[in-house]
Amino acid sequence: MATIPDGFVMPDFGDPAPADNGTTPATATATAATATSTGPRRMAFICSKGNLDMAYPALIVGNAALTEGVEVLIFFTFWGLDMINTQVNDKLKFTVSGNTAMHMPDLAKVRPGLEYKAIPQALGNLPGMTAYATRHMKEEMDKLGVPPVPEFLDLLAASGAHLYACKLSYDMAKMIEADLHPAVEGVITAADFVELAEGAQIVFI
Amino acid sequence: MNTLLILGAGTAGTMAANLLRTKLGDDWSITIVDRDNEHHYQPGYLFVPFWMPEGRVVKERDAFLPDGVDFVQRDIARVHPDQRWVELADGQRLDYDWLVIASGSRPRPDLVPGMADGSLWRDKVHEFYTLEGSVALRDALADFHEGRLLVHFADQPIKCPVAPLEFTFLVEDKYRKAGLRHDVDITYVTPLDGAFTKPVASETLGDLLRQRSIRLAADFAVERIDNDTQHLVSWDGRELPFDLLVSIPPHTGAQFVMDSGLGDDLGFVPVDKHTLQAVDHERIFVLGDASDIPTSKAGSVAHFAAELFVDNFLAAVAGEPMPRSFDGHANCFVESGRNQALLLDFNYDTQPLTGTFPAAGVGPMRLLEPTRINHLGKLAFEQVYWRLLLPGKRLPVPANMSMAGKNEP
């Protein structure tokens, strides 16, 4: 490698060591053998929600982590299992109900000030409101170049993320193996995941 | 006195006997030959593993043959087309002036290594193209509660090419209803590059497979069945594990057709696909699955062809040019589970399309779409078969395909 001249300003690209980009897929059986706390930085996400708005944080932050050379593991558990169920992961929904932070910038056009008013909870229960809110959110995400969930999973997998389904949730939901998103590496127990995630920063969603 | 000989008293042969007996005068004798007196309603094989009693599938052949047709119950050994006689297995000689070969096609589990000769045959390796096979499969399904289930067909041509797909949907339905679907992993394995031969139907049926959580293993050319490790093995090295395998073996024509040198390498008789007259023998017509026409081997094809065949046969006998041309019309109900079925209507040149059938815009059936009325149509076909189709009565469907009501892709 050439030496960097004095005073040369360049971005931090981290360690020159090539990262393992999933060329050796970890499976439920090949558990903690690959886990290590001394290697490059690692992040482990636990996705436990199946709402559209709760699906994106792990995907977006996980993707950012991958492009920063951080190893990423995602464990899908409880309702988060819907994110990797191909029968439903293109149909995740966003609802106003129970979300008191739901206010819309566009309402300023109706009357300035309205954009900071939370949408009344009762409105959220009107028929069609969830479908409307979901469509609206999908449009906004699309404008920002954020892909739909199934495509996002493919992107993460191609970038080397390791995706796992939670065995307990999988059994409880009576999930059909054929419905697992192809990027999922295995159905593993919580204990398996804890081992795999050794040394990783845990993000629970 | 002219002699017409019909070989095979199945769907096509019985229809031909009924249609021709009314058209040919007293100066014609008609003889029909088959090895047994059991006429099977073959579409029923699909339902036997699920709910249809096995006895409902079988009736006596001679009950569906008209007066004035001699039924000879004997195995056929060989056809001698140049001297125009047929040799029976016991050596008896039957002369003919005109011959109709309607000997159908037969599944050949002996042609897949590890199938008929394997230790798992009729235990964990099954087919449902014979009554014996359907009954064995019914018993196997009753004991099958979890594991990997493969539904496979080896190669074209097979009878009713959609039946393996129908079985897949029905078995998926069975386990879904039993609450065991998550314990039974179902894969549809096909030598084709998709769920069906033609693009529009392949896409529709492929979507349906995905909706039902059924895996698709395409372009799978089977080499053998490994009985020891319980794998279905392809020529390109793929190995699919199974706990229960339903595999439809390749089909060939009847043995006597092969022995007589009348067939192609699979024992199907080459014919003019529009007139159904044998290419090399003008005194021989071939009806039903026994010919090499490039369309589905299905009862509906035999039925549509039989109507045209009668006119052409009478013209040929009279030494006149044959007036009608068969277009390969096929009409298939495809059971899709959940008490629904799809309807496919196509021919040599037109792939199955969406639309309405038989009346344009009205239906009541919808093409290429799972509906309940299509399912009822499929169930009703059993009675149509015995009461209308075999006796040669007209059905309210034209013999050649109509584009009316179909949506162009």
Add this chain to the structure above:
Amino acid sequence: MPTNTLNGHTFTVDDEGFFTDPDQWSPELAADMAELIGTELDDAHMAPLEFMRSDAAEHGATPTLRRMHATGGFDIKELYRLYPGKPVKKMAWLAGLPKPTGCV
């Protein structure tokens, strides 16, 4: 604004070291820069850089990894192989473009 000099080429950069003016870039400079991070630029390495430059010139923003795949037709796994660790940053830097701001 800081200025970098490498093998006789001089170019202005932001505080992190990303280019502020894409026109100061040249393929030779990119090759020299690549050596600093232990990468030898061959045709496979250059193809995404060229796509990024033309796409950025057209749309005014450094393309995201997803856009590289969706519009440029690049295989994401392959990009990670070519530029291990931090592919997006490395490629943007070597292509003489600003630091990518897109999330995905």
